Amino acid sequence: MQNKNMKQIIILFLCFFILMHLSVFSQEGTASNLDEYAPHFVQQGIKAYEENNWDLAIHFFKRATAFPSTATQELWYMLIMSELYAEKYEDLLLDVYEFKKNFPGSYLTSFIEYQEGRAHYYLKQWDLAISVLSDFCVAYPEHELYASSLFWIAETLYAMHYYSLAASFYERIADEYPKSVKMTEVLYRLDVIHQREKEEKLLLLLQATSEEYLSSKEEYERQLRQFQTEEAIGLRKQLNDAQAKIAQLEFDKNEADLHSSLQAEEIVQLQNLLDNIEKNEAKSASQDLIKQIQMLKEKAAQIKIELEENTLGEE
Incomplete structure (x- = not known):
């Protein structure tokens, strides 16, 4: 609304200027052939400006600034505003420099400096934007664009990700300038x-919970691995003990089998010996000797049977 009112005032001023210029030109008739087109350039520029045809407005305003008779501070301001709307920010900054050089102390200087700060913002020249807009606030604390300048400082800080600092500027605008034209954007920001x-608090909480969960999970997995290791060691010991016992039993069995085999062989040899004795000594031997031989043979046979039974039982 503020820019629109300023725009209307400047357009009315330029129209008045054109009429005065044409009146003087018709009375004196001394203008050159080129200079006589200057008012026409201004008229066409204003027409294009009102139609939001910014490129065409820039074209005519640029041509009009070439003539001293039409290169007024109001025309320069409209040229700068056209460049702002056309997003030609680098050209705008160059023309701001020319304006300050040509019109020092102009009543439009504050408005020009405000647009200069905005141009730096749109060019993402954050430090320059904050510097120019801050200087504006210091120089013009009662200016109608003061709240808007605070808004663009806040927007710059927001773009730089200084959210807390930006919020302090937005809150100041909301508290001190509730009727600001930027209030909708302020409340949204x-x-x-x-x-x-x-969201950041929730993320921090989630991160802390996640870290705690991971820590618990790692501890559980560590204890599980330790338990599995201890269990595996115990099972391995039991297995080794069982294998050693089996080996000992097999060794004892083999020893017993070998011993039984030797005993059986000795008994057979003893029986054979007794048979030979009985055959050779039967004629001359006494009945007592023969009886003793028979008893030994029976005892050997009995031992052989017992060995065989033990062998079958083990099998």
Whole structure:
């Protein structure tokens, strides 16, 4: 609204200027052939400006600034505003420099400096934007664009991700300038920042919970691995003990088998010996000797049977 009022005032001033210029030109008739087109350039520039045809407005205003008779501070201001709307920010900054050089102390200087700060913002020249807009606030504390300048400082800080600092500027605008034309954007930014703060807190909580969960999970897995290791060691010991016992039993069995085999062989040899004795000595031997031989043979046979039974039982 403020820019629109300023725009209307400047357009009315330029129209008045054109009429006065044409009146003087018709009375004197001394203008050159080129200079007589200057008012026409101004008229066409204003027409294009009102139609939001910024490129065409820039074209005619640029041509009009070439003539001293039409290169007024109001025309330069409209040229700069056309460049702002056309997003030709680098050209705007060059023309701001020319304006300050040509019109020192102009009543439009504050408006020009405000647009200069915005141009730096759009060019993402954050430090320059904050510097120019801050200087504006210091120089013009009662200016009608003061709240808007605070807004663009806040926007710059927001773009730089200084959300808390940006929020302090937005809150100041909301508290001290509730009728600011930027109030809708201010409230939106504050809502976004507050929502972001909530999300950051939730993320921190989630991160802490996740870290705690991972720590518990790692401890559980460590204890499980330790238990599995201890269990495996115990099973391995039991297995080794069992294998050693089996080996000992097999050794004892083999020893017993070998011993039984030797005993059986000795008994057979003893029986054979007794048979030979009985055959050779039967004629001359006494009945007592023969009886003793028979008893030994029976005892050997009995032992052989017992050995065989033991062998079958083990099998």
